[in-house]
Every structure is written in structure tokens, then in C-alpha cells.
Amino acid sequence: MPEASDNERLRRYWDKHARSYDRQMRFFDRTLFGESRSWVCSRATGDVLEVAIGTGLNLPLYPPGVRLTGIEWSPEMLALARRRARMLGQTADLREADAQALPFPDASFDSVVSTLSLCAIPDDRRAVAEMSRVLRPGGRLLLLDHVASSARAVRALQWLVERITVAVGGEHLLRRPLQLVQSEGLEIEQQNRFKLGIVERVSARKPAS
Numbered sequence: 001m002p003e004a005s006d007n008e009r010l011r012r013y014w015d016k017h018a019r020s021y022d023r024q025m026r027f028f029d030r031t032l033f034g035e036s037r038s039w040v041c042s043r044a045t046g047d048v049l050e051v052a053i054g055t056g057l058n059l060p061l062y063p064p065g066v067r068l069t070g071i072e073w074s075p076e077m078l079a080l081a082r083r084r085a086r087m088l089g090q091t092a093d094l095r096e097a098d099a100q101a102l103p104f105p106d107a108s109f110d111s112v113v114s115t116l117s118l119c120a121i122p123d124d125r126r127a128v129a130e131m132s133r134v135l136r137p138g139g140r141l142l143l144l145d146h147v148a149s150s151a152r153a154v155r156a157l158q159w160l161v162e163r164i165t166v167a168v169g170g171e172h173l174l175r176r177p178l179q180l181v182q183s184e185g186l187e188i189e190q191q192n193r194f195k196l197g198i199v200e201r202v203s204a205r206k207p208a209s
């Protein structure tokens with residue numbers, strides 16, 4: 001588990017960047033992630049938990065009828081997500097919480113969604129373990145993230161850039177959530193990797209015990 005002071009510093013980083021987040025993300029959504037947010041959200045069913053919901057950019061993309069809970073540790077990001085939910089007339093239980101210690105009992109959700117967050121959560125292994133814990137048997141874990149490229153030259157560049165991004169805002173470029181999902185024993189249903197292997201989306205099932 002990371003030091004509490006590191007967590008606090010990163011939380012404050014996201015508070016500080018909350019107002020400019022949507023503007024920055026528009027560029028990356030257009031150039032890198034395309035329709036992947038919709039790919040992820042459209043597969044969610046039933047009781048859904050979105051982990052590290054940020055400003056709630058995924059809110060309009062969920063199918064009607066899902067019962068959405070979202071957690072986020074930055075109060076400023078969360079405030080914007082709540083405002084977006086209100087503007088969309090959407091009922092969602094949005095709470096301040098840490099993805100590394102989810103405040104829910106085991107087997108609480110049918111689907112757990114996380115987009116572009118495992119690159120930013122300090123202990124990504126712990127976060128994936130928590131996502132798996134709160135999934136019901138047979139439930140679905142849905143992830144989208146930027147990951148270590150499949151091209152060696154790009155990975156070398158990512159390594160260089162990561163020296164700065166981790167130090168400044170805890171942003172990792174060389175992670176691979178898929179491997180954590182597999183080591184939790186979840187079954188991969190679908191997985192696509194594109195844009196030089198930098199973008200990966202995953203749909204995985206928790207075995208029905």
C-alpha cells in the first residue's frame with residue numbers, strides 16, 4: 001500500500017486539475033480512445049460500480065436501467081460528476097472513496113467499470129483485487145486504459161515520459177491491467193489493443209464459483 005502522504009498529494013493533484021480535465025480529455029478521447037468508452041459502458045448491466053469516476057464523462061454512455069454507484073477520491077472531480085449527473089437527470093450514488101479499499105461488501109455488483117484510472121491509482125494491483133472482490137460471481141469487469149505499447153521503440157519513449165508524469169501526477173504509462181485481471185483469476189471474454197498497442201480494453205468475467 002502506498003504511503004498515506006503520497007495518496008494525499010495525488011488527491012490534491014486531481015482536485016487542482018478537475019476544472020481543466022474535460023477539456024484535456026476531449027483531445028485524448030478524439031485521438032486515442034475513440035468509441036472505447038461506449039464499448040465499455042454498453043457492456044455494463046444491473047448493479048454497476050464505476051471506480052474512480054472522475055468528472056463523470058461516462059455517465060451518458062450507460063444503458064438505461066443500470067443502477068449506478070460511482071466512487072472517486074478527489075472531492076473536486078466528484079463535485080463535477082455530481083453536477084453532470086444532475087444535468088443529465090441521472091440517479092447515481094456518487095461517493096468519495098479510495099479505489100484501493102472499496103467501502104462495499106464482497107459480491108455487491110454485477111459489473112465493475114474503470115476507465116483511464118488504473119494508470120493513476122497508486123496501487124493498481126490492490127485496486128484490481130478490490131474490483132474483483134466486490135464483483136458477484138458471474139459478474140463482469142470492464143476496463144479501458146492506456147498501457148505499455150506493444151512496440152519497443154514506443155515503450156522506450158513511454159519510459160522516458162513516465163519519469164516526469166509519475167513524479168508530477170502519479171500517471172503511469174507502462175502498466176498492463178490485463179495481467180492483473182488474469183492473476184485475479186478472472187476469465188477474459190474480450191480484449192482489444194490498438195494505437196500501437198497503447199490503448200487496451202478488456203471485458204472479463206468473475207467465475208461463477
Ligand SMILES: C[S@@+](CC[C@H](N)C(=O)[O-])C[C@H]1O[C@@H](n2cnc3c(N)ncnc32)[C@H](O)[C@@H]1O
Nearest residue numbers: 014052053054072073074098099115116120121
Ligand atoms: C485520468 S482520471 C480518469 C477519470 C475517469 N475515470 C475518466 O474516464 O475520465 C483518473 C482519476 O482517478 C482518480 N483516482 C486516482 N487514484 C484513486 C484512488 N485511489 N481512489 C479513487 N480515485 C482515484 C483521480 O482522482 C482521477 O479522477
